Amino acid sequence: MPRYYFHVQDGTGLDKDHIGTDLRDPDEVHIEALKVARELCALWDDLPPGDLDKMAIEVVDASGETILVVPFSEVAEAGS
Structure with missing residues (x-):
């Protein structure tokens, strides 16, 4: 199973x-990134909205290649 780093x-x-996390496929990677x-x-939760624009989860594979970026602003908006 491939290892991904968040x-x-x-x-x-x-x-x-x-440390990384072993996950089966890109769907599991995306779900885990959203969860984190x-x-x-x-x-x-007390951060100003502008600060969230600068923050993200960057997921890389074992070779160090970035495969997904999840901005915190998108997660915060979805939760509203």
Whole structure:
């Protein structure tokens, strides 16, 4: 099963996931990225909306290639 890494772009830098998660397919990767973004948005619910525009989950595969970016602003809007 492929391993994917869910890095957090916080607007000032990239907090890298050095452990990763084994997932079967791109659909599972997308679901996990949305879950991580929602959980972090809930922790940072007092952030001004403009700050969320700078934040995202960046998913990379084992070779380091970015395969998906989920902006926090999209997750926050969907949850409203």
